[in-house]
Amino acid sequence: MPAPAKFTEFVDANADKFIQRLADAVAIPSVSGEPNHRQDVVKMAQWLDGQLKSLGVTTKLVDLGKHVMDGEELQLPPAILGRIGDDPKKKTILIYGHFDVQPAYKSDGWDTEPFKLVVDQKTGRLIGRGSTDDKGPILGWLNVLEAHKALGLELPVNLRFCFEGMEESGSEGLDDLIRSETQKGKEGWFAGVDCVCISDNYWLNDRTPCLTYGLRGLTYFKVTVSGPARDLHSGMFGRAVHEPMTDLIALMSKLVTPDGKILVPGVDEMVAPADEEEKKLYSSLDYSIADVEDAVGGKIAISEDKATVLMGRMRNPSLSLHGIEGAFYGAGAKTVIPAKVSGKFSIRLVPPQTPEKVNPLVHKYLESEFAKLNSKNKLEVECLHDGKPWVADFKHWNYEAAIKATQAVYKKQPDLTREGGSIPVTLTFAESLGVNVLLLPMGRGDDGAHSTNEKLDRSNFIEGSKLLGTYLYEAAAIAK
Numbered sequence: 001m002p003a004p005a006k007f008t009e010f011v012d013a014n015a016d017k018f019i020q021r022l023a024d025a026v027a028i029p030s031v032s033g034e035p036n037h038r039q040d041v042v043k044m045a046q047w048l049d050g051q052l053k054s055l056g057v058t059t060k061l062v063d064l065g066k067h068v069m070d071g072e073e074l075q076l077p078p079a080i081l082g083r084i085g086d087d088p089k090k091k092t093i094l095i096y097g098h099f100d101v102q103p104a105y106k107s108d109g110w111d112t113e114p115f116k117l118v119v120d121q122k123t124g125r126l127i128g129r130g131s132t133d134d135k136g137p138i139l140g141w142l143n144v145l146e147a148h149k150a151l152g153l154e155l156p157v158n159l160r161f162c163f164e165g166m167e168e169s170g171s172e173g174l175d176d177l178i179r180s181e182t183q184k185g186k187e188g189w190f191a192g193v194d195c196v197c198i199s200d201n202y203w204l205n206d207r208t209p210c211l212t213y214g215l216r217g218l219t220y221f222k223v224t225v226s227g228p229a230r231d232l233h234s235g236m237f238g239r240a241v242h243e244p245m246t247d248l249i250a251l252m253s254k255l256v257t258p259d260g261k262i263l264v265p266g267v268d269e270m271v272a273p274a275d276e277e278e279k280k281l282y283s284s285l286d287y288s289i290a291d292v293e294d295a296v297g298g299k300i301a302i303s304e305d306k307a308t309v310l311m312g313r314m315r316n317p318s319l320s321l322h323g324i325e326g327a328f329y330g331a332g333a334k335t336v337i338p339a340k341v342s343g344k345f346s347i348r349l350v351p352p353q354t355p356e357k358v359n360p361l362v363h364k365y366l367e368s369e370f371a372k373l374n375s376k377n378k379l380e381v382e383c384l385h386d387g388k389p390w391v392a393d394f395k396h397w398n399y400e401a402a403i404k405a406t407q408a409v410y411k412k413q414p415d416l417t418r419e420g421g422s423i424p425v426t427l428t429f430a431e432s433l434g435v436n437v438l439l440l441p442m443g444r445g446d447d448g449a450h451s452t453n454e455k456l457d458r459s460n461f462i463e464g465s466k467l468l469g470t471y472l473y474e475a476a477a478i479a480k
Protein backbone atom coordinates (compact mmCIF):
# COMPACT_ATOMS: atom_id res chain seq x y z
CA MET A 1 0.00 0.00 0.00
CA PRO A 2 1.84 3.15 -1.11
CA ALA A 3 1.60 6.27 1.05
CA PRO A 4 -1.08 8.70 -0.18
CA ALA A 5 0.25 11.33 -2.58
CA LYS A 6 -1.07 14.07 -0.32
CA PHE A 7 1.30 12.88 2.42
CA THR A 8 4.42 13.26 0.28
CA GLU A 9 3.11 16.53 -1.17
CA PHE A 10 2.61 17.88 2.36
CA VAL A 11 6.21 17.00 3.26
CA ASP A 12 7.52 18.86 0.21
CA ALA A 13 5.28 21.87 0.84
CA ASN A 14 6.36 22.13 4.49
CA ALA A 15 10.09 21.55 4.05
CA ASP A 16 11.10 25.00 5.31
CA LYS A 17 8.94 24.67 8.40
CA PHE A 18 10.48 21.25 9.13
CA ILE A 19 13.98 22.68 8.75
CA GLN A 20 13.09 25.45 11.22
CA ARG A 21 12.01 22.79 13.72
CA LEU A 22 15.37 21.07 13.22
CA ALA A 23 17.10 24.41 13.86
CA ASP A 24 15.14 24.74 17.14
CA ALA A 25 16.26 21.24 18.19
CA VAL A 26 19.93 21.78 17.25
CA ALA A 27 19.92 25.03 19.28
CA ILE A 28 19.56 23.02 22.50
CA PRO A 29 23.09 21.71 23.26
CA SER A 30 21.94 18.39 24.69
CA VAL A 31 25.39 16.88 25.21
CA SER A 32 24.97 13.86 27.48
CA GLY A 33 28.71 13.33 28.05
CA GLU A 34 29.37 16.70 29.69
CA PRO A 35 27.94 17.25 33.18
CA ASN A 36 27.59 21.01 32.62
CA HIS A 37 25.13 20.30 29.78
CA ARG A 38 22.92 17.89 31.73
CA GLN A 39 20.18 20.52 32.15
CA ASP A 40 20.22 21.05 28.38
CA VAL A 41 19.52 17.35 27.84
CA VAL A 42 16.56 17.71 30.21
CA LYS A 43 15.44 20.83 28.32
CA MET A 44 15.66 18.87 25.07
CA ALA A 45 13.49 16.11 26.58
CA GLN A 46 10.89 18.71 27.58
CA TRP A 47 10.99 20.33 24.15
CA LEU A 48 10.52 16.98 22.39
CA ASP A 49 7.79 15.96 24.81
CA GLY A 50 5.93 19.20 24.00
CA GLN A 51 6.25 18.57 20.26
CA LEU A 52 4.95 15.02 20.56
CA LYS A 53 1.99 16.11 22.69
CA SER A 54 1.08 18.85 20.23
CA LEU A 55 1.00 16.21 17.49
CA GLY A 56 -1.46 14.04 19.39
CA VAL A 57 0.94 11.60 21.05
CA THR A 58 0.26 10.52 24.64
CA THR A 59 3.57 10.65 26.50
CA LYS A 60 5.17 9.99 29.83
CA LEU A 61 8.56 11.17 30.99
CA VAL A 62 10.31 8.42 32.92
CA ASP A 63 12.78 9.20 35.69
CA LEU A 64 15.79 6.91 35.16
CA GLY A 65 17.43 7.71 38.49
CA LYS A 66 20.97 8.88 39.08
CA HIS A 67 24.44 7.92 37.88
CA VAL A 68 28.03 8.99 38.43
CA MET A 69 29.98 10.79 35.70
CA ASP A 70 33.53 12.06 36.19
CA GLY A 71 33.15 11.48 39.93
CA GLU A 72 29.98 13.58 40.11
CA GLU A 73 26.55 12.16 40.95
CA LEU A 74 24.06 13.37 38.35
CA GLN A 75 20.36 12.96 37.66
CA LEU A 76 19.86 11.03 34.41
CA PRO A 77 17.74 12.84 31.81
CA PRO A 78 14.23 11.38 31.52
CA ALA A 79 13.34 8.92 28.78
CA ILE A 80 10.23 9.74 26.76
CA LEU A 81 7.67 7.02 26.15
CA GLY A 82 4.92 7.87 23.67
CA ARG A 83 1.89 6.18 22.11
CA ILE A 84 -0.59 7.03 19.39
CA GLY A 85 -3.20 4.62 18.07
CA ASP A 86 -4.72 1.58 19.74
CA ASP A 87 -6.50 -0.15 16.89
CA PRO A 88 -6.24 -3.93 17.43
CA LYS A 89 -6.63 -4.46 13.66
CA LYS A 90 -3.44 -2.50 12.96
CA LYS A 91 0.19 -3.46 13.48
CA THR A 92 2.04 -1.69 16.27
CA ILE A 93 5.51 -0.32 15.53
CA LEU A 94 7.94 0.89 18.16
CA ILE A 95 10.17 3.80 17.15
CA TYR A 96 13.43 4.46 19.02
CA GLY A 97 15.71 7.49 18.78
CA HIS A 98 18.03 9.59 20.95
CA PHE A 99 17.89 13.31 21.59
CA ASP A 100 21.35 13.69 23.15
CA VAL A 101 24.39 14.56 21.07
CA GLN A 102 28.17 14.33 21.11
CA PRO A 103 30.16 17.31 22.46
CA ALA A 104 31.06 20.04 19.94
CA TYR A 105 33.18 23.21 20.13
CA LYS A 106 33.94 25.70 17.41
CA SER A 107 37.59 25.31 18.48
CA ASP A 108 37.46 21.63 17.45
CA GLY A 109 37.58 22.93 13.87
CA TRP A 110 33.94 23.67 13.05
CA ASP A 111 33.50 26.29 10.32
CA THR A 112 30.27 27.50 11.95
CA GLU A 113 28.76 27.53 15.46
CA PRO A 114 27.92 23.86 16.17
CA PHE A 115 24.61 24.56 17.93
CA LYS A 116 23.26 26.97 15.32
CA LEU A 117 21.83 25.16 12.31
CA VAL A 118 23.28 26.64 9.13
CA VAL A 119 21.40 26.05 5.91
CA ASP A 120 23.95 26.12 3.11
CA GLN A 121 21.88 27.27 0.14
CA LYS A 122 24.54 26.24 -2.38
CA THR A 123 25.08 22.65 -1.23
CA GLY A 124 21.73 22.00 0.47
CA ARG A 125 23.53 20.98 3.65
CA LEU A 126 21.91 21.47 7.06
CA ILE A 127 24.99 21.87 9.26
CA GLY A 128 24.90 21.56 13.04
CA ARG A 129 25.56 19.11 15.90
CA GLY A 130 22.84 16.47 15.99
CA SER A 131 21.53 17.26 12.48
CA THR A 132 22.12 13.66 11.39
CA ASP A 133 22.81 12.00 14.78
CA ASP A 134 20.02 11.81 15.80
CA LYS A 135 17.82 14.92 15.89
CA GLY A 136 17.15 14.97 12.13
CA PRO A 137 15.84 11.38 12.07
CA ILE A 138 13.75 11.89 15.25
CA LEU A 139 12.22 14.98 13.66
CA GLY A 140 11.56 12.92 10.54
CA TRP A 141 9.03 10.97 12.62
CA LEU A 142 7.51 14.23 13.88
CA ASN A 143 7.17 15.39 10.27
CA VAL A 144 5.21 12.21 9.51
CA LEU A 145 2.92 12.83 12.49
CA GLU A 146 2.41 16.46 11.56
CA ALA A 147 1.49 15.61 7.98
CA HIS A 148 -1.12 13.11 9.15
CA LYS A 149 -2.58 15.47 11.74
CA ALA A 150 -2.77 18.42 9.34
CA LEU A 151 -4.29 16.36 6.53
CA GLY A 152 -6.71 14.52 8.82
CA LEU A 153 -5.16 11.24 7.64
CA GLU A 154 -5.37 8.15 9.83
CA LEU A 155 -1.99 6.60 10.62
CA PRO A 156 -1.73 3.15 8.99
CA VAL A 157 -0.25 1.58 12.16
CA ASN A 158 -0.29 2.14 15.91
CA LEU A 159 2.93 3.80 17.03
CA ARG A 160 4.92 3.56 20.24
CA PHE A 161 7.93 5.78 20.88
CA CYS A 162 10.95 5.39 23.10
CA PHE A 163 13.33 8.37 22.98
CA GLU A 164 16.35 8.62 25.27
CA GLY A 165 18.89 11.26 26.24
CA MET A 166 21.90 9.10 27.16
CA GLU A 167 22.68 7.09 24.01
CA GLU A 168 26.00 8.82 23.43
CA SER A 169 27.01 7.95 26.98
CA GLY A 170 26.11 4.29 27.27
CA SER A 171 22.27 4.44 27.41
CA GLU A 172 22.35 4.34 31.21
CA GLY A 173 19.08 3.33 32.79
CA LEU A 174 17.29 2.42 29.58
CA ASP A 175 17.76 -1.35 29.66
CA ASP A 176 16.12 -1.44 33.09
CA LEU A 177 13.19 0.64 31.86
CA ILE A 178 12.62 -1.62 28.83
CA ARG A 179 12.82 -4.75 30.97
CA SER A 180 10.46 -3.40 33.61
CA GLU A 181 7.93 -2.29 30.98
CA THR A 182 8.17 -5.71 29.31
CA GLN A 183 7.65 -7.49 32.62
CA LYS A 184 4.36 -5.63 33.07
CA GLY A 185 3.02 -7.70 30.15
CA LYS A 186 -0.28 -6.40 28.75
CA GLU A 187 -0.12 -3.37 31.05
CA GLY A 188 3.36 -2.43 29.85
CA TRP A 189 4.13 0.40 27.42
CA PHE A 190 5.46 -2.00 24.78
CA ALA A 191 2.58 -4.48 24.90
CA GLY A 192 1.54 -5.63 21.44
CA VAL A 193 4.60 -4.24 19.64
CA ASP A 194 5.07 -6.16 16.35
CA CYS A 195 8.45 -4.76 15.33
CA VAL A 196 10.93 -1.96 16.03
CA CYS A 197 12.30 0.68 13.67
CA ILE A 198 15.36 2.79 14.49
CA SER A 199 16.62 5.62 12.31
CA ASP A 200 20.06 6.37 13.79
CA ASN A 201 22.76 5.38 11.33
CA TYR A 202 23.94 6.24 7.84
CA TRP A 203 24.10 5.11 4.23
CA LEU A 204 27.42 3.64 3.16
CA ASN A 205 28.00 6.39 0.61
CA ASP A 206 26.28 9.56 -0.59
CA ARG A 207 23.98 8.01 -3.21
CA THR A 208 22.49 4.64 -2.26
CA PRO A 209 19.99 4.23 0.59
CA CYS A 210 20.49 1.24 2.84
CA LEU A 211 18.79 -0.90 5.45
CA THR A 212 20.92 -2.10 8.30
CA TYR A 213 20.69 -5.48 10.01
CA GLY A 214 23.68 -5.40 12.36
CA LEU A 215 25.49 -3.13 14.81
CA ARG A 216 28.79 -3.55 16.56
CA GLY A 217 28.88 -3.61 20.34
CA LEU A 218 31.23 -1.40 22.32
CA THR A 219 33.36 -1.54 25.42
CA TYR A 220 34.95 1.75 26.52
CA PHE A 221 38.00 1.92 28.80
CA LYS A 222 39.75 4.55 30.87
CA VAL A 223 43.34 3.67 31.89
CA THR A 224 44.82 5.94 34.54
CA VAL A 225 48.49 6.13 35.51
CA SER A 226 49.39 8.27 38.51
CA GLY A 227 52.45 8.71 40.73
CA PRO A 228 53.60 12.20 41.79
CA ALA A 229 51.38 14.18 44.13
CA ARG A 230 51.44 17.14 41.70
CA ASP A 231 52.60 18.17 38.20
CA LEU A 232 56.41 18.38 38.05
CA HIS A 233 59.13 20.48 36.38
CA SER A 234 60.74 18.22 33.77
CA GLY A 235 64.10 19.94 34.22
CA MET A 236 64.17 19.09 37.90
CA PHE A 237 62.59 15.65 37.80
CA GLY A 238 63.05 14.31 34.23
CA ARG A 239 64.96 10.97 34.41
CA ALA A 240 64.73 11.15 38.20
CA VAL A 241 61.21 9.70 38.56
CA HIS A 242 58.88 7.31 36.71
CA GLU A 243 56.68 9.52 34.53
CA PRO A 244 52.95 8.63 34.28
CA MET A 245 52.67 9.86 30.70
CA THR A 246 55.61 7.72 29.55
CA ASP A 247 54.01 4.66 31.13
CA LEU A 248 50.62 5.44 29.61
CA ILE A 249 51.99 5.95 26.09
CA ALA A 250 53.91 2.65 26.41
CA LEU A 251 50.64 0.89 27.34
CA MET A 252 48.50 2.60 24.71
CA SER A 253 51.05 1.70 22.02
CA LYS A 254 50.56 -1.98 22.82
CA LEU A 255 46.83 -2.09 22.09
CA VAL A 256 46.56 -1.97 18.30
CA THR A 257 48.82 -1.95 15.24
CA PRO A 258 48.67 0.84 12.63
CA ASP A 259 46.87 -1.53 10.28
CA GLY A 260 44.17 -2.28 12.84
CA LYS A 261 45.19 -5.62 14.35
CA ILE A 262 44.08 -5.78 17.98
CA LEU A 263 47.00 -6.82 20.18
CA VAL A 264 45.00 -7.82 23.27
CA PRO A 265 45.44 -11.61 23.14
CA GLY A 266 42.23 -13.50 22.39
CA VAL A 267 40.15 -10.56 21.11
CA ASP A 268 40.66 -10.78 17.32
CA GLU A 269 40.89 -14.56 17.65
CA MET A 270 37.28 -14.80 18.93
CA VAL A 271 35.95 -13.93 15.46
CA ALA A 272 36.13 -16.51 12.66
CA PRO A 273 37.61 -15.13 9.41
CA ALA A 274 35.19 -14.55 6.53
CA ASP A 275 35.05 -17.24 3.83
CA GLU A 276 34.99 -16.41 0.11
CA GLU A 277 31.19 -16.48 -0.01
CA GLU A 278 30.89 -13.96 2.81
CA LYS A 279 33.54 -11.71 1.25
CA LYS A 280 31.40 -11.57 -1.92
CA LEU A 281 28.56 -10.00 0.12
CA TYR A 282 30.82 -7.03 0.83
CA SER A 283 32.27 -6.85 -2.68
CA SER A 284 28.74 -6.53 -4.08
CA LEU A 285 27.82 -3.42 -2.05
CA ASP A 286 27.72 -0.03 -3.78
CA TYR A 287 30.94 1.26 -2.26
CA SER A 288 34.43 2.17 -3.33
CA ILE A 289 37.70 3.16 -1.69
CA ALA A 290 36.98 6.69 -2.96
CA ASP A 291 33.78 6.72 -0.85
CA VAL A 292 35.63 6.08 2.40
CA GLU A 293 38.38 8.53 1.44
CA ASP A 294 35.85 11.23 0.51
CA ALA A 295 33.93 10.66 3.77
CA VAL A 296 37.05 11.03 5.94
CA GLY A 297 38.67 13.74 3.83
CA GLY A 298 42.00 11.96 3.28
CA LYS A 299 43.53 9.15 1.20
CA ILE A 300 44.04 6.91 4.21
CA ALA A 301 41.98 3.73 3.60
CA ILE A 302 43.52 0.80 5.44
CA SER A 303 43.54 -1.30 2.24
CA GLU A 304 42.94 -0.88 -1.49
CA ASP A 305 40.56 -3.86 -1.29
CA LYS A 306 36.96 -2.74 -0.82
CA ALA A 307 35.84 -5.95 0.92
CA THR A 308 38.69 -5.64 3.46
CA VAL A 309 37.72 -2.03 4.26
CA LEU A 310 34.02 -2.87 4.56
CA MET A 311 34.66 -5.93 6.72
CA GLY A 312 36.90 -3.80 8.96
CA ARG A 313 33.94 -1.51 9.51
CA MET A 314 31.06 -3.98 9.63
CA ARG A 315 31.97 -7.53 10.60
CA ASN A 316 35.33 -7.32 12.41
CA PRO A 317 36.17 -5.81 15.80
CA SER A 318 38.21 -2.61 15.97
CA LEU A 319 40.16 -0.84 18.69
CA SER A 320 40.41 2.97 18.59
CA LEU A 321 42.44 5.31 20.78
CA HIS A 322 40.38 8.38 21.66
CA GLY A 323 42.31 10.68 23.91
CA ILE A 324 44.40 11.42 26.98
CA GLU A 325 42.87 13.31 29.89
CA GLY A 326 45.26 15.26 32.11
CA ALA A 327 47.98 15.70 29.48
CA PHE A 328 49.34 19.08 28.48
CA TYR A 329 47.73 19.95 25.14
CA GLY A 330 47.76 23.75 24.91
CA ALA A 331 49.77 26.03 22.66
CA GLY A 332 53.36 26.76 23.60
CA ALA A 333 56.05 24.52 25.07
CA LYS A 334 55.20 23.89 28.71
CA THR A 335 57.91 21.69 30.26
CA VAL A 336 55.64 19.78 32.58
CA ILE A 337 55.50 16.19 33.77
CA PRO A 338 51.75 15.60 34.26
CA ALA A 339 51.00 13.94 37.61
CA LYS A 340 48.04 11.84 36.50
CA VAL A 341 46.95 10.92 32.99
CA SER A 342 44.07 8.81 31.72
CA GLY A 343 44.05 7.18 28.30
CA LYS A 344 40.67 6.52 26.69
CA PHE A 345 40.11 3.77 24.15
CA SER A 346 37.26 1.57 23.02
CA ILE A 347 36.77 -1.72 21.26
CA ARG A 348 33.90 -2.24 18.82
CA LEU A 349 32.63 -5.79 19.25
CA VAL A 350 31.05 -8.24 16.81
CA PRO A 351 29.36 -11.61 17.43
CA PRO A 352 30.30 -13.78 19.28
CA GLN A 353 32.17 -11.15 21.30
CA THR A 354 30.50 -9.65 24.35
CA PRO A 355 31.83 -7.25 27.00
CA GLU A 356 31.67 -10.14 29.50
CA LYS A 357 34.12 -12.15 27.38
CA VAL A 358 36.37 -9.28 26.24
CA ASN A 359 36.70 -7.06 29.32
CA PRO A 360 38.64 -9.56 31.50
CA LEU A 361 41.12 -10.07 28.64
CA VAL A 362 41.72 -6.30 28.46
CA HIS A 363 42.22 -5.96 32.22
CA LYS A 364 44.61 -8.92 32.36
CA TYR A 365 46.65 -7.72 29.37
CA LEU A 366 47.03 -4.13 30.60
CA GLU A 367 48.07 -5.29 34.04
CA SER A 368 50.66 -7.71 32.65
CA GLU A 369 52.04 -5.10 30.19
CA PHE A 370 52.21 -2.53 33.00
CA ALA A 371 54.11 -5.00 35.19
CA LYS A 372 56.69 -5.37 32.38
CA LEU A 373 57.42 -1.62 32.60
CA ASN A 374 58.81 -2.02 36.14
CA SER A 375 57.30 1.36 36.97
CA LYS A 376 56.58 2.48 40.53
CA ASN A 377 53.55 4.46 39.34
CA LYS A 378 50.00 3.25 39.98
CA LEU A 379 47.70 1.79 37.30
CA GLU A 380 43.90 1.83 37.33
CA VAL A 381 41.76 0.30 34.56
CA GLU A 382 38.02 1.08 34.38
CA CYS A 383 35.34 0.15 31.88
CA LEU A 384 33.17 3.28 31.51
CA HIS A 385 30.34 1.64 29.59
CA ASP A 386 29.67 -1.26 27.31
CA GLY A 387 27.06 -2.85 25.06
CA LYS A 388 26.66 -6.05 23.05
CA PRO A 389 26.63 -6.38 19.25
CA TRP A 390 23.38 -7.14 17.40
CA VAL A 391 22.49 -8.91 14.14
CA ALA A 392 18.92 -9.33 12.80
CA ASP A 393 17.11 -11.52 10.28
CA PHE A 394 16.77 -9.31 7.19
CA LYS A 395 14.36 -11.75 5.53
CA HIS A 396 11.62 -10.50 7.90
CA TRP A 397 8.53 -8.56 6.69
CA ASN A 398 9.84 -5.51 8.55
CA TYR A 399 12.76 -5.37 6.09
CA GLU A 400 10.48 -6.21 3.15
CA ALA A 401 8.38 -3.15 4.04
CA ALA A 402 11.47 -0.93 4.23
CA ILE A 403 12.76 -2.24 0.87
CA LYS A 404 9.41 -1.39 -0.76
CA ALA A 405 9.36 2.04 0.86
CA THR A 406 12.91 2.76 -0.35
CA GLN A 407 11.99 1.71 -3.88
CA ALA A 408 8.91 3.95 -3.75
CA VAL A 409 10.73 7.06 -2.46
CA TYR A 410 14.22 6.75 -3.93
CA LYS A 411 13.46 4.53 -6.96
CA LYS A 412 16.45 2.43 -5.91
CA GLN A 413 17.16 -0.97 -4.38
CA PRO A 414 18.69 -0.36 -0.93
CA ASP A 415 22.01 -1.87 0.11
CA LEU A 416 21.81 -4.28 3.05
CA THR A 417 24.51 -3.30 5.51
CA ARG A 418 25.88 -3.88 8.97
CA GLU A 419 26.76 -0.67 10.84
CA GLY A 420 30.15 -0.10 12.43
CA GLY A 421 28.70 2.06 15.20
CA SER A 422 26.77 0.93 18.26
CA ILE A 423 23.27 1.50 19.64
CA PRO A 424 23.40 -0.53 22.85
CA VAL A 425 19.65 -0.70 23.34
CA THR A 426 18.95 -2.45 20.02
CA LEU A 427 19.73 -5.91 21.35
CA THR A 428 17.67 -5.22 24.48
CA PHE A 429 14.63 -4.43 22.31
CA ALA A 430 15.20 -7.54 20.18
CA GLU A 431 15.62 -9.84 23.19
CA SER A 432 13.11 -8.36 25.65
CA LEU A 433 10.30 -7.84 23.15
CA GLY A 434 11.17 -10.88 21.02
CA VAL A 435 10.49 -8.94 17.80
CA ASN A 436 12.41 -7.99 14.67
CA VAL A 437 14.39 -4.72 14.71
CA LEU A 438 15.14 -2.70 11.57
CA LEU A 439 17.60 0.17 11.16
CA LEU A 440 16.32 2.58 8.51
CA PRO A 441 18.88 5.38 8.17
CA MET A 442 18.17 8.90 6.96
CA GLY A 443 21.67 10.40 6.55
CA ARG A 444 24.63 9.77 4.26
CA GLY A 445 28.03 8.20 4.94
CA ASP A 446 29.77 11.58 4.69
CA ASP A 447 27.53 13.36 7.23
CA GLY A 448 30.33 13.58 9.79
CA ALA A 449 28.40 12.22 12.78
CA HIS A 450 30.52 12.77 15.94
CA SER A 451 32.85 14.93 13.86
CA THR A 452 33.24 18.62 13.01
CA ASN A 453 30.74 20.24 10.58
CA GLU A 454 28.17 17.45 11.09
CA LYS A 455 25.45 17.84 8.47
CA LEU A 456 22.30 16.31 7.06
CA ASP A 457 21.50 17.00 3.44
CA ARG A 458 18.19 18.79 2.96
CA SER A 459 17.15 16.11 0.45
CA ASN A 460 17.90 13.35 2.96
CA PHE A 461 15.82 15.14 5.60
CA ILE A 462 12.86 15.66 3.29
CA GLU A 463 13.00 12.40 1.28
CA GLY A 464 13.95 10.61 4.52
CA SER A 465 10.76 11.91 6.19
CA LYS A 466 8.78 10.55 3.23
CA LEU A 467 10.66 7.26 3.57
CA LEU A 468 9.73 6.87 7.25
CA GLY A 469 6.06 7.59 6.51
CA THR A 470 5.98 5.33 3.46
CA TYR A 471 7.58 2.52 5.47
CA LEU A 472 4.62 2.66 7.91
CA TYR A 473 2.19 2.19 5.00
CA GLU A 474 4.21 -0.69 3.54
CA ALA A 475 4.49 -2.37 6.95
CA ALA A 476 0.72 -2.03 7.42
CA ALA A 477 0.07 -3.72 4.07
CA ILE A 478 2.25 -6.83 4.56
CA ALA A 479 0.79 -9.96 6.13
CA LYS A 480 2.69 -10.91 9.31
Ligand SMILES: C[C@H](N)C(=O)N[C@@H](Cc1c[nH]cn1)C(=O)O
Pocket (backbone or CB within 6 Å): 133, 134, 167, 168, 169, 170, 200, 201, 218, 220, 420, 421, 422, 423, 424, 449
Ligand atom coordinates in the same frame (compact mmCIF):
# COMPACT_ATOMS: atom_id res chain seq x y z
C1 LIG B 1 25.26 4.73 15.58
C2 LIG B 1 24.81 5.80 16.58
N1 LIG B 1 24.31 6.91 15.86
C3 LIG B 1 25.96 6.23 17.45
O1 LIG B 1 26.61 7.20 17.14
N2 LIG B 1 26.23 5.49 18.53
C4 LIG B 1 27.33 5.75 19.41
C5 LIG B 1 27.02 5.13 20.75
C6 LIG B 1 28.04 5.41 21.78
C7 LIG B 1 28.45 4.55 22.72
N3 LIG B 1 29.35 5.20 23.48
C8 LIG B 1 29.45 6.41 23.04
N4 LIG B 1 28.63 6.54 22.01
C9 LIG B 1 28.60 5.16 18.82
O2 LIG B 1 28.54 4.21 18.04
O3 LIG B 1 29.69 5.67 19.17
Ligand SMILES: [Zn+2]
Pocket (backbone or CB within 6 Å): 102, 133, 168, 449, 450
Ligand atom coordinates in the same frame (compact mmCIF):
# COMPACT_ATOMS: atom_id res chain seq x y z
ZN1 LIG C 1 26.25 9.12 17.90
Ligand SMILES: [Zn+2]
Pocket (backbone or CB within 6 Å): 098, 133, 134, 167, 200, 201
Ligand atom coordinates in the same frame (compact mmCIF):
# COMPACT_ATOMS: atom_id res chain seq x y z
ZN1 LIG D 1 23.07 8.14 17.12
